Amino acid sequence: MNAPAISAHGLTRKFGSLVAVNNVDLEIPAGKIYGFLGPNGSGKSTTIRMLCGLLLPSAGTATVMGMDTRQESEALKQQIGYMTQRFSLYEDLTVKENLRFISEVYAVSRAQRKARVEELLTQYNLREKERQRAGTLSGGQKQRLALAAATLHRPKILLLDEPTSAVDPQNRRDFWETLFELAEQGTTILVSTHYMDEAARCHSLAILDRGVKVADGSPRSLGENIDMRVIEVEASDPNRARLSLAQETKITSITQLGVRLRVLLPKTLPDALQMVQHNLQSAAINAEVREVFPDLEDIFVAVTQRRRAEVTP
Amino acid sequence: MNALIRIFAVLHKEFLQLSRDRLTFGMIVGIPLIQLMMFGYAINTDVRNLTAAYADETDSHLSRQFIADLTASQVISMQQRVNNADELMALLDAGQISIGVYVPNDFDRRVQQQDRSVAQLLVDGSDTIILGVAQQLTSVPVHFDSQVPPARQGAKIEVRNFYNPERRSAVNIVPGLVGVILTMTMVLFTAVAIVREKERGNMELLINTPVRTIELMLGKIIPYILIGLIQLVIILSLGWYFFEVPIRGSGLHVLFAALMFIATNLSLGLLISTTAGTQFQAMQLTFFFFLPSILLSGFMFPFDGMPQLAQNIAEILPLTHFNRLIRGIVLRGADISTLWLELAALGAFMVVALTLAVARFRKRLD
Numbered sequence: 001m002n003a004p005a006i007s008a009h010g011l012t013r014k015f016g017s018l019v020a021v022n023n024v025d026l027e028i029p030a031g032k033i034y035g036f037l038g039p040n041g042s043g044k045s046t047t048i049r050m051l052c053g054l055l056l057p058s059a060g061t062a063t064v065m066g067m068d069t070r071q072e073s074e075a076l077k078q079q080i081g082y083m084t085q086r087f088s089l090y091e092d093l094t095v096k097e098n099l100r101f102i103s104e105v106y107a108v109s110r111a112q113r114k115a116r117v118e119e120l121l122t123q124y125n126l127r128e129k130e131r132q133r134a135g136t137l138s139g140g141q142k143q144r145l146a147l148a149a150a151t152l153h154r155p156k157i158l159l160l161d162e163p164t165s166a167v168d169p170q171n172r173r174d175f176w177e178t179l180f181e182l183a184e185q186g187t188t189i190l191v192s193t194h195y196m197d198e199a200a201r202c203h204s205l206a207i208l209d210r211g212v213k214v215a216d217g218s219p220r221s222l223g224e225n226i227d228m229r230v231i232e233v234e235a236s237d238p239n240r241a242r243l244s245l246a247q248e249t250k251i252t253s254i255t256q257l258g259v260r261l262r263v264l265l266p267k268t269l270p271d272a273l274q275m276v277q278h279n280l281q282s283a284a285i286n287a288e289v290r291e292v293f294p295d296l297e298d299i300f301v302a303v304t305q306r307r308r309a310e311v312t313p
Numbered sequence: 314m315n316a317l318i319r320i321f322a323v324l325h326k327e328f329l330q331l332s333r334d335r336l337t338f339g340m341i342v343g344i345p346l347i348q349l350m351m352f353g354y355a356i357n358t359d360v361r362n363l364t365a366a367y368a369d370e371t372d373s374h375l376s377r378q379f380i381a382d383l384t385a386s387q388v389i390s391m392q393q394r395v396n397n398a399d400e401l402m403a404l405l406d407a408g409q410i411s412i413g414v415y416v417p418n419d420f421d422r423r424v425q426q427q428d429r430s431v432a433q434l435l436v437d438g439s440d441t442i443i444l445g446v447a448q449q450l451t452s453v454p455v456h457f458d459s460q461v462p463p464a465r466q467g468a469k470i471e472v473r474n475f476y477n478p479e480r481r482s483a484v485n486i487v488p489g490l491v492g493v494i495l496t497m498t499m500v501l502f503t504a505v506a507i508v509r510e511k512e513r514g515n516m517e518l519l520i521n522t523p524v525r526t527i528e529l530m531l532g533k534i535i536p537y538i539l540i541g542l543i544q545l546v547i548i549l550s551l552g553w554y555f556f557e558v559p560i561r562g563s564g565l566h567v568l569f570a571a572l573m574f575i576a577t578n579l580s581l582g583l584l585i586s587t588t589a590g591t592q593f594q595a596m597q598l599t600f601f602f603f604l605p606s607i608l609l610s611g612f613m614f615p616f617d618g619m620p621q622l623a624q625n626i627a628e629i630l631p632l633t634h635f636n637r638l639i640r641g642i643v644l645r646g647a648d649i650s651t652l653w654l655e656l657a658a659l660g661a662f663m664v665v666a667l668t669l670a671v672a673r674f675r676k677r678l679d
């Protein structure tokens with residue numbers, strides 16, 4: 001296997017007494033889409049900023065494309081495309097002026113500059129908007145423009161910080177299709193998100209919780225490896241079922257999805273299914289109970305709950 | 314080569330943004346216009362028409378002549394006549410008059426004998442300028458027509474007024490105003506131009522590109538050098554048109570001095586921008602610097618009249634040096650080479666400020 005595109009060891013960042021990122025190890029293979037999944041304040045942005053050299057790590061090291069992010073941050077900038085969480089192009093310039101500015105700043109050769117801007121305008125479906133000021137674009141258009149700007153200099157690595165937080169579902173689907181195309185062409189993509197469905201699309205991902213990487217792997221292997229089983233309960237009266245199950249102390253968590261409940265129990269419990277059935281029968285609730293494969297949300301709840309239990313004994 | 318492309322990229326972007334920012338654009342032209350009119354017409358150390366009242370207890374031909382002479386000087390404007398000194402005091406206390414003229418009932422005899430003061434001026438001395446004006450009034454001659462005018466007392470020193478024979482304040486104010494306006498706008502514009510990018514989040518994108526600190530700063534500064542020159546032309550030409558302020562020195566020397574001063578202020582603006590986090594902070598820091606500049610630089614008050622400490626502080630303000638330069642060239646027609654020390658001082662400021670700014674600016678977020 002090739003050397004990883006991004007690797008980090010013991011990456012830590014403190015802001016005063018707050019530890020935003022705590023001892024994170026990363027190994028991201030080239031040409032793959034890697035996700036950071038975590039709630040707000042879990043350290044996703046801080047990690048990404050350390051990887052592109054915008055923030056110095058308090059401890060630990062990170063190498064991107066074999067270059068150290070501390071010492072070689074300037075050389076790295078030609079290799080990295082970075083899309084900030086907040087729209088950071090110039091709102092008072094037009095779409096085309098923004099792209100031209102970026103092409104000049106990256107010193108793309110004069111001959112290629114124009115062709116590249118035209119190519120991106122077409123590729124990202126911004127042709128009709130080229131004369132419009134960036135500040136007046138819709139969320140989806142802004143996002144396409146930002147991605148066009150981030151990929152203009154054909155970077156080997158794309159770091160995307162919550163790129164879809166202000167975008168509707170259709171635009172999100174299109175956006176992800178573009179990401180897969182880029183990955184196919186060999187670009188390594190690191191994308192942070194707090195959407196489960198987006199995380200599920202990644203080749204592999206890390207789940208971050210309050211600065212700590214609590215799990216990583218492919219979405220499938222994460223499901224296989226958690227020490228929880230998921231039992232789905234479909235009841236005519238899900239509210240009563242939920243209240244009844246809440247009495248059971250061995251249950252880790254209950255999530256309601258319409259008429260269904262997803263019940264998480266430790267894997268170590270020998271007869272979890274019977275226990276749930278028994279509980280509902282004794283409360284005289286009609287319900288269909290079956291064990292299912294954990295989805296990402298279950299995994300997320302499982303790993304963050306486990307950590308909470310460890311942190312607060 | 315790439316460096317040039319990047320500087321040009323920032324420059325081009327800055328011009329595009331400037332052309333769309335109507336408020337800044339308005340300030341570029343509006344500030345010099347308004348300030349020139351305000352300072353040119355309002356600031357007048359050549360005081361006339363102070364409100365006054367008088368109490369004439371003699372009411373003779375001579376005393377009436379005396380009051381008429383005082384009024385004719387145009388320094389004071391007689392508002393009313395009262396009966397005695399107490400009433401004058403009351404008016405003075407109430408702030409209704411600045412000067413009270415008291416003519417005692419033995420005025421004629423005092424004039425005849427010439428051994429004591431003939432009359433008294435009651436002056437609101439809380440404003441020292443008024444006190445100074447009152448001194449002028451004491452030289453109004455008082456004597457009977459039949460009387461032999463008193464011989465001149467001893468030798469007198471003659472005053473010859475160079476460079477401003479009509480004693481017009483505008484002649485001194487307008488060249489000084491060039492420096493004041495350039496300080497205010499240049500420092501503020503650059504400081505805000507960079508801080509605005511921080512505030513709007515553009516900086517996070519910009520520092521992640523290969524653009525170097527010095528390239529970014531040059532690209533940011535150059536447009537404002539042009540703006541500074543436009544302001545210089547506006548002020549000097551309007552000053553010449555409205556206030557007949559002459560430009561006695563070489564235009565090229567004026568241009569060179571102004572360029573040095575503009576560059577110094579822009580470097581200072583950059584330095585401020587590396588410290589301030591928001592546009593509001595940038596504005597506050599600019600004024601923290603602007604206020605001593607306007608007060609201590611010799612623009613408002615004569616430099617030599619200030620206490621030593623204030624003079625020392627003034628020496629570390631670029632505006633002080635520029636005021637000497639611009640007044641020297643514009644009003645005295647001085648050659649810039651005779652003022653090389655002031656130029657060197659400006660150059661030193663610029664180098665220090667720019668070095669600090671580049672050193673402080675980090676292509677990082679922390």
